[in-house]
Amino acid sequence: MHEEVNQLLSNPYLGALAFFSVAVVTVVVFLTLFEIVTKYNDWEEIKRGNVSVAMATGGKIFGICNVFRFAILNNDSLIRSLMWAGFGFILLMAAYFIFEFLTPYFKIDDEIKRDNRAVGLLSMMISVSLSYVIGACVT
Secondary structure: OHHHHHHHHOOHHHHHHHHHHHHHHHHHHHHHHHHHHOOOOHHHHHHOOOHHHHHHHHHHHHHHHHHHHHHHHOOOOHHHHHHHHHHHHHHHHHHHHHHHHOOOOOOHHHHHHOOOHHHHHHHHHHHHHHHHHHHHHOO
């Protein structure tokens, strides 16, 4: 069975489709996990026009996808790429908690929910920036 799967994935079109499909499903799963740890409902806030939540969520999406990019480029199998991307996601999640911990003057989630765009932008930039560092680590 393993040999047949490898043979199918050796086709560049099927391989790309497999990596893409797994990445999309995993992004949804990882975003759901991020949704669980935030104090607001991302999609309800975005629906209401909360730009800060949209920026923070967009940064998370970019960060997750960027970590996947590095994991796919630097690993030879779908399973290995998924393992490294999962590890990268754990690091990205840890960065989220560290960001919250290192700002004792205000609560990040509360400010983002209030549509504090400066905090939303900073949150987005932290996710994007650290995804490059994490990506370099998962190579």
